[in-house]
Ligand SMILES: C[S@@+](CC[C@H](N)C(=O)[O-])C[C@H]1O[C@@H](n2cnc3c(N)ncnc32)[C@H](O)[C@@H]1O
């Protein structure tokens with residue numbers, strides 16, 4: 001029997017991989033899903049002009065703080081980061097930025113329900129610097145009483161004292177970059193420490209009483225065996241995690257892994273079948289362990305991790321970007337701070353002069369439409385009526401292809417196969433809507 005989980009994503013036995021691929025390539029990133037919305041991007045404007053005379057609405061927003069430093073660079077990663085540790089000066093800059101942006105009434109008067117420290121590796125900031133930044137957030141912004149504050153961290157840049165100190169300042173969600181517990185996998189990905197060391201550290205952090213503690217898992221890395229995946233799934237079962245993200249390895253051209261393993265990036269029916277096998281085993285094991293799929297790349301224990309930061313973003317809430325290399329969106333304007341520290345510092349002289357990309361309707365509505373797909377359901381509610389007919393027709397075909405389950409209460413929940421192809425589905429359906437506007 002099919003049971004529909006809280007998130008709307010169906011929990012069903014995993015079907016075998018079908019040779020008939022619904023799409024020739026698997027899109028693995030949500031950035032791919034929003035590409036079809038590009039024609040709704042109007043051009044550039046300044047933040048000051050865009051927010052002038054705009055009044056803050058009560059919809060909770062998120063704050064994204066980017067800490068673009070890593071002590072060492074992993075073999076697979078080409079995120080917006082640089083090698084090194086932040087000096088105290090970086091925390092000063094973040095606080096200066098908070099002071100500057102909150103001079104804009106629209107930013108100052110909003111309510112903020114989630115704060116996310118991402119990177120890079122935010123835990124490379126020293127304990128006093130993290131404390132100062134957390135305190136400054138409370139000073140400058142209206143944080144909701146139930147604000148979710150997430151810290152992303154590697155295992156090696158965090159210790160119990162640092163974690164205790166940030167918990168005392170309000171951090172209530174920790175996302176640990178584990179990637180894999182398997183020693184060969186760890187060496188291949190360029191991660192420090194062996195699997196036993198990782199497990200011991202996760203246990204020690206968990207013992208401090210932080211309930212919402214989760215981790216990132218990478219699967220489908222070169223030559224990953226069934227045994228290696230089973231090792232990871234057993235370790236997840238042992239640790240009392242609130243949730244975990246599951247990322248299929250993307251080999252990016254400029255990463256170190258690309259030198260020896262670029263061929264692994266090719267997508268063929270055989271590699272996709274293997275990717276599906278690993279993915280479906282993770283979903284099955286996760287469900288057996290009491291996790292449910294919250295979002296295309298996230299399994300959580302019900303009630304323990306709502307991942308409010310991503311939920312707010314996908315519901316169309318603003319995200320205020322802070323820090324070098326941070327990206328966000330305010331009142332429909334997309335923003336990206338420069339990653340280079342000089343340019344970022346210089347930009348603090350005039351935050352109202354920052355340039356962003358403006359969008360026009362129905363960009364926001366379609367962003368919410370794509371956001372709902374990320375959370376496991378195709379819903380017609382945000383879609384302009386002119387596109388309903390075409391969208392319904394396509395969704396019925398996708399039901400026949402076993403990517404969606406039949407329409408119920410105004411939405412089509414994704415099947416496990418639909419979750420696997422979720423970014424393709426989102427991009428295709430967004431494209432379908434765009435054609436019929
Ligand atoms: C910005 S990183 C921050 C985590 C932290 N710096 C760490 O690595 O411990 C967020 C996550 O993105 C995932 N990630 C980064 N590059 C990836 C890639 N090329 N393919 C798949 N997942 C990737 C990793 O799981 C990583 O933990």
Ligand code: SF4
Nearest residue numbers: 070073074077119120
């Ligand atoms: S995976 Fe994390 S620690 Fe490794 S280089 Fe990327 S951001 Fe830095």
